[in-house]
Amino acid sequence: MSVANAASTDSPTGAKHRTAFELLAPLGVPIMAIGIIIFFSFATTGFLTVENFTNIFANSALPVIVAVGLTIPLVMGEFDLSIAAMAGFATILYSQLAAKEGLDPTVSILITLVACIGAGAFNGLMVAYVGLPALVATIAMSSFLIGMEFYISGSAQIYGGFPEALVAFGRSNIGPVPALVIVAAAIVLLLWLTLEKTVFGRYVKAVGGNAEAARLAGVNVLQTRALGFVICALAAGIAGVIFANKQAVAYPLAGLDVLLPSFTAAFIGAATFRFGEFNVLGTVVGVLITQITANGLILLGVPNYTTYIFQGVILLVALIFARVVALRQVN
Amino acid sequence: MAVETQSLKYPRRDPPLTVLGVRALSKGYPGTLALDRVTLDLAMNEILGLAGHNGAGKSTLTRVLAGASKPDSGEITLDGESVRFRSPDDAKRHGIALVPQPLMIVPNLTALENMLLGMQRRSARTEQIRPWFAHARNAHQAVDAMAEHLHLTPFLNVKAGRLRPVTQRLLMIGRAMLRSPRVIILDEPTANLSRPEVDMLFSIVRPLARTSASVVYITHRLDEMLDLCDRVMVMRQGRVIAEKDARHMDKHELGNLIAGSDLSAELKALVSGVDVHGPGRIIQSTAGRFRAVDAAVPLLRCEKLSSRPRTRNIDLALRGGEVLGIAGLDGSGRTSLLRTLWGDRQITGGRIVIRGKEMLVTSPRKAIAAGMAYLPEERGANAVFPGMSVAANATLPWLRRFGALGIFPSASTELSQVSGLLARLDVRPLKGAAHRKIRTFSGGNQQKVVIARWLIGIADIFLFDEPTQGIDVGAREQVYEVIRELAADGAGILIVSSEAEELARLCSRIHIMHSGTIVQTLAGDEVTETIISRATIESGAEMAP
Numbered sequence: 001m002s003v004a005n006a007a008s009t010d011s012p013t014g015a016k017h018r019t020a021f022e023l024l025a026p027l028g029v030p031i032m033a034i035g036i037i038i039f040f041s042f043a044t045t046g047f048l049t050v051e052n053f054t055n056i057f058a059n060s061a062l063p064v065i066v067a068v069g070l071t072i073p074l075v076m077g078e079f080d081l082s083i084a085a086m087a088g089f090a091t092i093l094y095s096q097l098a099a100k101e102g103l104d105p106t107v108s109i110l111i112t113l114v115a116c117i118g119a120g121a122f123n124g125l126m127v128a129y130v131g132l133p134a135l136v137a138t139i140a141m142s143s144f145l146i147g148m149e150f151y152i153s154g155s156a157q158i159y160g161g162f163p164e165a166l167v168a169f170g171r172s173n174i175g176p177v178p179a180l181v182i183v184a185a186a187i188v189l190l191l192w193l194t195l196e197k198t199v200f201g202r203y204v205k206a207v208g209g210n211a212e213a214a215r216l217a218g219v220n221v222l223q224t225r226a227l228g229f230v231i232c233a234l235a236a237g238i239a240g241v242i243f244a245n246k247q248a249v250a251y252p253l254a255g256l257d258v259l260l261p262s263f264t265a266a267f268i269g270a271a272t273f274r275f276g277e278f279n280v281l282g283t284v285v286g287v288l289i290t291q292i293t294a295n296g297l298i299l300l301g302v303p304n305y306t307t308y309i310f311q312g313v314i315l316l317v318a319l320i321f322a323r324v325v326a327l328r329q330v331n
Numbered sequence: 332m333a334v335e336t337q338s339l340k341y342p343r344r345d346p347p348l349t350v351l352g353v354r355a356l357s358k359g360y361p362g363t364l365a366l367d368r369v370t371l372d373l374a375m376n377e378i379l380g381l382a383g384h385n386g387a388g389k390s391t392l393t394r395v396l397a398g399a400s401k402p403d404s405g406e407i408t409l410d411g412e413s414v415r416f417r418s419p420d421d422a423k424r425h426g427i428a429l430v431p432q433p434l435m436i437v438p439n440l441t442a443l444e445n446m447l448l449g450m451q452r453r454s455a456r457t458e459q460i461r462p463w464f465a466h467a468r469n470a471h472q473a474v475d476a477m478a479e480h481l482h483l484t485p486f487l488n489v490k491a492g493r494l495r496p497v498t499q500r501l502l503m504i505g506r507a508m509l510r511s512p513r514v515i516i517l518d519e520p521t522a523n524l525s526r527p528e529v530d531m532l533f534s535i536v537r538p539l540a541r542t543s544a545s546v547v548y549i550t551h552r553l554d555e556m557l558d559l560c561d562r563v564m565v566m567r568q569g570r571v572i573a574e575k576d577a578r579h580m581d582k583h584e585l586g587n588l589i590a591g592s593d594l595s596a597e598l599k600a601l602v603s604g605v606d607v608h609g610p611g612r613i614i615q616s617t618a619g620r621f622r623a624v625d626a627a628v629p630l631l632r633c634e635k636l637s638s639r640p641r642t643r644n645i646d647l648a649l650r651g652g653e654v655l656g657i658a659g660l661d662g663s664g665r666t667s668l669l670r671t672l673w674g675d676r677q678i679t680g681g682r683i684v685i686r687g688k689e690m691l692v693t694s695p696r697k698a699i700a701a702g703m704a705y706l707p708e709e710r711g712a713n714a715v716f717p718g719m720s721v722a723a724n725a726t727l728p729w730l731r732r733f734g735a736l737g738i739f740p741s742a743s744t745e746l747s748q749v750s751g752l753l754a755r756l757d758v759r760p761l762k763g764a765a766h767r768k769i770r771t772f773s774g775g776n777q778q779k780v781v782i783a784r785w786l787i788g789i790a791d792i793f794l795f796d797e798p799t800q801g802i803d804v805g806a807r808e809q810v811y812e813v814i815r816e817l818a819a820d821g822a823g824i825l826i827v828s829s830e831a832e833e834l835a836r837l838c839s840r841i842h843i844m845h846s847g848t849i850v851q852t853l854a855g856d857e858v859t860e861t862i863i864s865r866a867t868i869e870s871g872a873e874m875a876p
Contacts, residue, residue, distance in 0.1 A: 197740075198740075199737065199739075200738075202730055205723075206716050206723075206727055209717060210716050212712060212713055213707075213714050214727070216705060216713055218695040218696045218698075218699045218727075219727065219728075220694075220696065
């Protein structure tokens with residue numbers, strides 16, 4: 001007699017198709033990943049080896065930190081285009097302080113991260129409180145930070161004088177696992193907890209879902225938004241500092257190349273695990289896919305610029321996929 | 332001879348020509364059968380009323396008819412020919428126009444530009460309008476004629492966002508009519524409209540139907556449906572359960588058909604349960620939950636409260652146990668008053684006194700801390716987080732109380748707070764409801780979740796803005812029951828409604844608002860549907876140009 005009964009007894013076939021589609025759709029990204037791996041393992045030599053994959057994971061660590069940070073503004077329906085400049089700025093500032101000025105590494109790291117938090121807070125202030133579009137505000141911040149890279153370093157390359165312990169740590173393994181992978185995993189866990197288990201995370205999702213309703217339900221929307229930008233900037237800053245220690249050399253504009261890859265990863269992530277929703281673990285999978293592709297292309301021996309072409313294509317494919325799935329769900 | 336007899340049998344018109352036919356249409360979603368072998372015939376120039384609960388299948392049926400959703404099985408015919416709509420645009424080309432419930436206009440374009448939107452793409456099929464340039468002359472002529480019909484002429488060059496809701500609605504109808512549709516589907520066109528505005532809308536829709544198109548009319552307001560429609564079709568659980576000439580039907584019968592006999596019995600049980608405060612109560616007895624206050628001190632008092640330009644010099648007092656109504660025409664400032672009390676508007680004068688103490692309510696957070704709760708109008712835009720679970724929707728304002736350090740809310744506390752309320756508010760389907768995304772529920776059930784949000788906390792001053800807007804008869808009665816129980820427990824409820832009947836049933840006193848201020852107060856014997864309607868209409872008449 002109940003509704004459920006009625007549905008189960010004479011449910012039309014369409015309902016079943018839809019269920020099958022919904023079951024298959026979340027597998028789209030894993031299937032793509034497996035496809036890529038299979039392709040490269042046949043097309044190249046030395047791709048499907050433990051060393052190569054350890055290498056891929058190590059290379060993914062810093063992009064992962066930046067991309068999961070970016071995920072927070074994305075969940076809120078905002079975005080931050082200053083992440084790459086923020087990481088580069090952190091690299092230069094830290095290198096200048098620790099390597100050139102010879103400041104205590106801890107103090108250097110603290111000053112650098114506080115500077116990044118300040119820049120992130122300014123982004124948040126402009127977007128949330130002043131109401132500027134994130135597109136313009138974060139591009140402006142990006143330009144400002146690039147300028148600061150040259151100003152701080154006096155346009156000179158910084159090498160030598162990096163704290164040896166940190167340089168060694170950045171290149172070390174703990175057991176078979178690169179140390180940076182463990183650092184990245186800890187940050188991923190922290191951000192996953194923040195987004196999924198804390199009150200703030202719920203507010204972030206509420207603001208992304210319906211900012212007006214969130215405000216009327218007593219959520220401090222402006223503060224939540226601003227804080228999202230701060231977290232994003234902090235993650236980029238941490239990645240920038242680690243990058244400086246790993247490279248033990250710094251030069252303006254030679255920082256982490258993470259802007260497009262981070263967005264690509266996050267959008268691939270939005271088509272993984274939970275459809276149409278940016279999520280931390282999905283972003284991690286997204287980074288791995290972009291890194292595996294980049295690595296495979298290098299082994300394939302194609303020219304360097306091919307990576308850019310592929311990254312653009314992957315971003316578009318991820319966007320189209322997420323879009324098609326969203327459309328199917330609405331129907 | 333035989334023909335003569337026929338026409339005597341059907342005095343309304345000659346053998347009715349079926350314009351739109353639907354045969355055994357079914358459509359399933361995971362877990363439910365939204366449409367179950369639905370059959371209907373729409374005659375030429377007929378106005379067919381479509382009634383039913385939220386979730387009865389009305390929306391799905393309109394979506395299928397408008398090409399927005401594909402049926403699993405069944406057939407749609409137009410003028411006897413089988414058709415298949417590949418997209419909403421395709422349905423439009425076939426002459427089916429849907430005027431959806433939300434007001435969809437482009438606010439920064441003029442009424443004229445709004446009417447012309449999308450016209451550039453008219454196919455050769457309709458022939459009348461093909462302006463490749465946005466301001467082509469022949470298009471203007473067609474629009475002028477339509478505007479004349481709909482009394483829109485004076486507004487054509489006004490930005491649409493500045494028009495009143497009723498005018499915006501007419502604009503949407505005009506835009507649909509410009510395509511000369513065979514069938515026009517009006518989904519809840521009178522939501523947010525006051526009675527005189529509804530009458531005006533009807534005076535325009537009726538001749539439109541008689542001369543140029545058949546109409547499918549959807550509303551939750553029963554008397555409107557009986558007033559306007561020739562025939563009424565009632566749906567329940569995806570099926571058509573009754574179809575009747577509107578002249579041979581009264582409000583009571585229609586209400587029963589919509590609610591279904593099983594639900595009526597349930598409602599009776601609920602109502603009888605209230606008197607004994609027994610297990611039939613919707614919300615747990617909260618007697619003693621509300622702060623004991625001196626009955627002489629109102630829970631909420633406004634003194635010359637202003638938030639210009641929308642709210643001016645409001646004096647009111649809300650006592651514990653009282654349901655105070657606010658009536659008024661659209662734009663009279665009712666919503667702004669509630670928003671001002673909720674801390675969402677800048678107060679430009681006067682003060683808010685809560686339990687005898689002046690409070691500076693400058694944000695919704697402060698309003699919540701002061702013991703207020705606010706149910707906004709426009710549930711979709713202002714209250715619901717579509718991608719979040721029902722539980723997350725309900726608990727959002729209270730998360731900080733649910734767990735360690737106010738940072739990590741405990742999922743089990745959250746669930747225990749919500750699940751009991753969902754059961755008592757009769758959210759359907761209940762199984763696993765707390766974890767399902769709220770967008771998978773019908774409007775009435777979503778509204779119950781938003782109400783549950785404010786039953787979790789410590790509120791004893793409830794600001795309800797159109798609490799039963801767009802929800803079905805059964806859910807509506809349950810909302811009324813919640814309001815009565817809250818009052819019985821000592822809470823104060825301030826309720827804004829466009830429906831005089833609703834206010835008459837719930838309230839002991841009613842303030843009538845106009846131009847942002849209270850112009851009249853009804854109490855005692857004056858609180859009847861007729862007097863409220865009349866006072867509301869007159870409040871507008873005296874100020875009208």
